[in-house]
Amino acid sequence: xxxxxxxxxxxxxxxxxxxxxxxxxxxxxxxxxxxxxxxxxxxxxxxxxxxxxxxxxxxxxxxxxxxxxxxxxxxxxxxxxxxxxxxxxxxxxxxxxxxxxxxxxxxxxxxxxxxxxxxxxxxxxxxxxxxxxxxxxxxxxxxxxxxxxxxxxxxxxxxxxxxxxxxxxxxxxxxxxxxxxxxxxxxxxxxxxxxxxxxxxxxxxxxxxxxxxxxxxxxxxxxxxxxxxxxxxxxxxxxxxxxxxxxxxxxxxxxxxxxxxxxxxxxxxxxxxxxxxxxxxxxxxxxxxxxxxxxxxxxxxxxxxxxxxxxxxxxxxxxxxxxxxxxxxxxxxxxxxxxxxxxxxxxxxxxxxxxxxxxxxxxxxxxxxxxxxxxxxxxxxxxxxxxxxxxxxxxxxxxxxxxxxxxxxxxxxxxxxxxxxxxxxxxxxxxxxxxxxxxxxxxxxxxxxxxxxxxxxxxxxxxxxxxxxxxxxxxxxxxxxxxxxxxxxxxxxxxxxxxxxxxxxxxxxxxxxxxxxxxxxxxxxxxxxxxxxxxxxxxxxxxxxxxxxxxxxxxxxxxxxxx
Ligand SMILES: [Mg+2]
Numbered sequence: 402x403x404x405x406x407x408x409x410x411x412x413x414x415x416x417x418x419x420x421x422x423x424x425x426x427x428x429x430x431x432x433x434x435x436x437x438x439x440x441x442x443x444x445x446x447x448x449x450x451x452x453x454x455x456x457x458x459x460x461x462x463x464x465x466x467x468x469x470x471x472x473x474x475x476x477x478x479x480x481x482x483x484x485x486x487x488x489x490x491x492x493x494x495x496x497x498x499x500x501x502x503x504x505x506x507x508x509x510x511x512x513x514x515x516x517x518x519x520x521x522x523x524x525x526x527x528x529x530x531x532x533x534x535x536x537x538x539x540x541x542x543x544x545x546x547x548x549x550x551x552x553x554x555x556x557x558x559x560x561x562x563x564x565x566x567x568x569x570x571x572x573x574x575x576x577x578x579x580x581x582x583x584x585x586x587x588x589x590x591x592x593x594x595x596x597x598x599x600x601x602x603x604x605x606x607x608x609x610x611x612x613x614x615x616x617x618x619x620x621x622x623x624x625x626x627x628x629x630x631x632x633x634x635x636x637x638x639x640x641x642x643x644x645x646x647x648x649x650x651x652x653x654x655x656x657x658x659x660x661x662x663x664x665x666x667x668x669x670x671x672x673x674x675x676x677x678x679x680x681x682x683x684x685x686x687x688x689x690x691x692x693x694x695x696x697x698x699x700x701x702x703x704x705x706x707x708x709x710x711x712x713x714x715x716x717x718x719x720x721x722x723x724x725x726x727x728x729x730x731x732x733x734x735x736x737x738x739x740x741x742x743x744x745x746x747x748x749x750x751x752x753x754x755x756x757x758x759x760x761x762x763x764x765x766x767x768x769x770x771x772x773x774x775x776x777x778x779x780x781x782x783x784x785x786x787x788x789x790x791x792x793x794x795x796x797x798x799x800x801x802x803x804x805x806x807x808x809x810x811x812x813x814x815x816x817x818x819x820x821x822x823x824x825x826x827x828x829x830x831x832x833x834x835x836x837x838x839x840x841x842x843x844x845x846x847x848x849x850x851x852x853x854x855x856x857x858x859x860x861x862x863x864x865x866x867x868x869x870x871x872x873x874x875x876x877x878x879x880x881x882x883x884x885x886x887x888x889x890x891x892x893x894x895x896x897x898x899x900x901x902x903x904x905x906x907x908x909x910x911x912x913x914x915x916x917x918x919x920x921x922x923x924x925x926x927x928x929x930x931x932x933x934x935x936x937x938x939x940x941x942x943x944x945x946x947x948x949x950x951x952x953x954x955x956x957x958x959x960x961x962x963x964x
Pocket of ligand 1: 619620621622623884885886907
């Protein structure tokens with residue numbers, strides 16, 4: 402039996418050799434060249450299959466010293482044909498399964514060939530701090546965490562101002578008209594409206610119920626996949642926009658953790674894909690609630706997003722003085738020593754003397770495109786005197802400027818087969834750095850699902866959208882959240898007391914229901930099934946999901962009376 406366990410390119414292979422030595426395996430060193438160490442293990446029968454260490458296999462360098470813990474190290478299955486031949490062989494199998502502990506003291510002289518540097522200490526140093534970070538809050542704790550409107554940091558409390566403009570309204574109405582199934586315009590006194598009003602008079606009870614329910618839709622994985630329509634998404638919106646038995650608009654809003662573009666650009670794109678009107682007044686993306694922060698801060702650092710799109714978003718939100726990392730790098734390139742700054746970036750940035758500028762808050766609007774630069778600048782600001790770059794505060798913790806994150810997703814699905822790191826991962830990295838440097842936890846506010854701030858904001862949006870639709874500024878009693886992600890859509894909805902519907906068209910691929918965050922109203926094949934089931938519960942099993950222009954309200958009234 403020959404084992405090739407070391408590769409000169411990778412020192413990790415050498416670590417395994419020390420481990421094998423430590424475990425007392427009987428072996429003979431048969432050959433060493435500059436790249437390979439080959440060991441013979443005579444006690445192993447040649448009739449047995451040959452488990453083989455791959456040179457690329459990670460031999461458990463992440464395993465804690467002394468006590469290899471099951472599940473801690475990367476595993477590789479070697480098949481059931483590997484049996485324990487002897488104690489030593491058993492030890493080898495243990496090593497294969499659990500990884501090799503790093504020797505606490507290396508005695509490379511025993512081999513005289515391969516040096517194995519023990520490089521654990523920096524990692525151990527970091528993990529010491531990581532362990533001291535607060536554990537991820539449970540569902541209940543999260544609702545009471547600092548990431549809420551009750552946080553110590555300044556949080557907007559002012560009433561949300563309607564952003565409804567006559568232009569937007571006209572567009573929405575045009576779009577609404579275009580989806581009416583009878584092709585008639587919805588102007589006051591149109592034949593369809595007269596008929597609708599008569600039908601609604603007959604079914605007054607159902608109308609009351611329809612106005613007392615509402616839907617909150619996650620977008621990606623529920624209504625669309627990126628730029629692709631999920632057909633049931635279009636059907637559902639047509640039904641909620643009036644293609645139903647009562648010809649009534651059933652209120653619905655959109656709640657997404659997406660970010661990086663102004664709301665108007667997103668809703669235009671969505672309206673096109675969904676063939677239904679989506680107004681900015683019924684739309685919340687991760688940074689939408691941060692609009693209200695413009696009342697509190699004049700000069701802010703806005704981080705993340707493509708190019709300068711997030712600066713545009715912040716301008717649109719009413720922030721008066723917006724700094725982005727590129728402005729700072731253009732002013733002093735040495736602040737980000739590893740950044741390659743192009744002439745084009747320099748030309749489009751707005752440098753000034755930032756030692757004279759007091760940046761009052763940090764707003765991470767979207768995913769960082771350059772972790773190194775953004776983290777460096779944020780850390781500099783968090784440690785500075787009143788947000789002035791180039792200074793270090795005497796008491797950096799008490800003088801620290803606030804930091805806000807638009808959402809907390811750690812991973813996000815992309816076209817890459819393995820999900821990519823998202824804003825939550827960036828935040829955790831910052832928190833670890835802050836803790837390592839300052840010795841205290843970084844206080845911050847996180848928006849987006851499933852944070853409480855976003856749900857409170859959703860209530861305001863819902864109430865004002867109700868006013869737009871039905872002239873009643875209130876939050877309906879029966880709210881249904883429809884989402885594809887148990888860890889954000891469902892847990893947040895559950896905590897906020899909404900009915901939650903999990904659909905199978907996106908992230909969730911599980912069994913009957915999600916085990917950790919089960920949807921309380923149920924799991925559905927798609928958004929149409931979820932919405933129609935909810936409507937039947939609120940409006941009756943006989944509720945019809947199309948508008949019939951030939952309906953005779955008088956006959957319907959009689960039929961209804963007979964029933
Ligand atoms: Mg989703």
